[in-house]
Amino acid sequence: MHLFQHQIHHRGQAHAMLAETTVKPPQLDEFFAAGEAPLREAEFRELGWSEAAVWGG
Numbered sequence: 001m002h003l004f005q006h007q008i009h010h011r012g013q014a015h016a017m018l019a020e021t022t023v024k025p026p027q028l029d030e031f032f033a034a035g036e037a038p039l040r041e042a043e044f045r046e047l048g049w050s051e052a053a054v055w056g057g
Contacts, residue, residue, distance in 0.1 A: 037051055
């Protein structure tokens with residue numbers, strides 16, 4: 001339980017730090033499922049990411 005709460009804390013920190021910049025914070029409250037790649041395609045493109053770069057595929 002402590003580990004889970006600790007990662008929530010750091011996720012909040014990352015969001016707060018990005019919110020103070022001109023960088024739009026990405027969605028940090030979700031996990032990624034392989035079958036949902038088309039749903040995140042535009043956000044990944046905007047961030048300069050690719051499925052292969054993130055997942056090593």
